[in-house]
Amino acid sequence: MGGRLESWGWWVGGMLLLCLSLALESEVVLANRPLASSPHEMGSSSISISTSTSSSSSTNHNKIIEKDHKYILANIFHSLFDNGDSSYTHVWPDMEFGWRVVLGSTIGFLGAALGSIGGVGGGGIFVPMLTLIIGFDPKTSTAISKCMIMGAAGSTVYYNLRLRHPTLELPIIDYDLALLFQPMLMLGISIGVAFNVIFPDWMVTVLLIILFLGTSTKALFKGIETWKKESILKKEAAKLLTSQSNESQKLAYKPLPGAPAANAQVLSSPDDEVPIKENIYWKEFMLLLFVWVAFLAVQIIKTYATTCSIEYWVLNALQVPIALSVTLCEAINLCKGKRTIASRGKQDIRWKMHQLLFYCCCGVLAGIVGGLLGLGGGFILGPLFLEMGVPPQVASATSTFVMTFSSSMSVIQYYLLDRFPVPYAAYFVFLATVAAFTGQHIVRRLIVLLGRASLIIFILALTIFVSAISLGGVGIAHMVEKLERKEHMGFENLCYHSKSLQFKVL
Structure with missing residues (x-):
């Protein structure tokens, strides 16, 4: 467990450091820095040079250098918070039946089905489809993609609420795991939506390729490790079945739930379904709902605050204690042993606070990626849950459950920012909802038939890898076009968009 934590620590730490360095370096290079001195200052300096000593000339030179650094810092903040005009324009094609809608719907259906199976949402397939085939601009595609993720996640959660844990007498959704990650994911979503307005496309592309290639590889x-363990269990089950053939006893094989205890007892059949109310832990669910409502209230109230005023930033900061209060309470209870991640089975582990805090940081990073790229946080949460020893079925179900809250929050934020056309979004939400339900049903039957839960992990890896290739290719193509046209490739203006938001809501 310590080795896994250290591996993830180096990887996530490197990603955060890369984000910071790219943000600072790009703004310094792309900012239009004014001259160190104005014409009036030049005239004054020439008089002072003719009448002053060499020591005063040296002092003036140092002042100019100091002013240079002030201009650089000023440009960084000017790019983020100035109330000037934004250079970004939306491209919203008319909604009419044609080959673009048919092809886009087909790809979207497959993406939603695969994304719901792996617990990643499918945004890595939605965004290129919406950009290249339907014809939306990249940022509108990001917003509509989030709508599709919300529809797919909601459908998947409804399907999973009838199912039980593959080997334990528990719901397939781990509510303790959700309480640990959902508040942090939603906090990251709010940050990511703002970054979506600010960050240039080329930076998003670089971060996306690095992040997705890393997660898909992990x-x-x-998946390979789980496949090997399943093969061993299948051989042992076959031997046991042969030895008991004289007693006419059948052995029901259970899909491998990750890294199970050797003496784990099978308590339920793969085909068992129970009423939804038995799979809902109302106390934990209401706590998650409280976090969602609190975030929603902050977002709505924020639209009535003066753009970039003190009240505006105070309201933004209120999201931090809301998220931290729930997550830290859950983390402390896990450390003290009052609560446990029961879906891991009998693998008892004494959670340490630094481990849980690191996982919470991963949750924030997943939210930032989701809000920034229009993807589901499951691209990070799914592999992370597997590393924590959670069964593939539970990892997928819990990741999707958490994404339902976060994606719906993103959709509301994008709607308030007027970032997508409602008719198109409604159509694709319906499409993703049907696709996710269909995909869940088919793959569940395949897992029962083949006896291999690792199928979920391979679909997860495939979806992330395809997303890296498709989104990376689209991003690189857009960068080349902008370079050829010498278009603006710097940071956008956050406060300009906030100002437009306030006008529309009022």
Whole structure:
């Protein structure tokens, strides 16, 4: 467990450091820095040079250098918070039946089905489809993608609420795991939505390729490891079945739930379904709902605050204690042993606070990625849950459950920012909802038939890898076009968009 934590720590730490360095370096390079001195200052300096000593000339030179650094810092904040005009324009094609809608719907259906199976949402397939085929601009595609993720996640959660844990007498959704990650994911979503307005496309592309290639590789290795363990269990089950053939006893094989205890007892059949109310832990669910409502209230009230005023930033900051209060309470209870991540089975572990805090940081990072790229946080949460020893079925179900809250919050934020056309969004939400339900039903039957839960992990790795290739290719193509046209490639203006938001709501 310590090795896994250290591996994830280096990887996530490197990603955060890369984000910070790219943000600072790009703004320094792309900012239009004014001259160190104005014409009036030049005239004054020439008089002072003719009448002053060499020491005063040196002092003036140092002042100019100091002013240079002030201009650089000023440009960084000017790019983020100035109330000037934004250079970004939306492209919203008319909604009419044609080959674009048919092809886009087909790809969207497959993406939603695969994304719901792996617990990642499918945004990595939605965004290129919406951009290249339907014809939306990249940022509108991001917003509509989030709408599709919300529809797919809601459908998947409804399907999973009838199912039980593959080997334990528990719901397939781990509510303790959700309480640990959902508040942090939603906090990251709010940050990511703002970054979506600010960050240039080229930076988003670089971060996306690095992040997705890393996660898909980790998921692939985890899938191979799980496949080998399943093969061993299948051989042992076959031997046991042969030895008991004289007694005419049948052995029901259970899909491998990750890294199970050797003496784990099978308590339920793969085909068992129970009423939804038995799979809902109302106390934990209401706590998650409280976090969602609190975030929603802050977002709505924030629209009536003066753009970039003190009240505006105070309201933004209120999201931090809301998220931290719930997550830290859950983390402390896990450390003290008052609560446990029961879906891991009998693998008892004494959670340490630094481990849980690191996982919470991963939750924030997943939210930032989700809000920034229009993807589900499951691209990070799914592989992370698997590394924590959670069964693939539970990892997928819990990741999707958490994404239902976060994606719906993103949709509301994008709607208030007027970032997508409602008719198109409604159509694709319906499409994703049907696709997710269909995908869940088919793959569940395949897992029962083949006896291999690792199928979920391989679908997860495939979806992330395809997303990296498709989104990375689209991003690189857009960068080349902008370079050829010498278009603006710097940071956008956050306060300009906030100002437009306030006008529309009022």
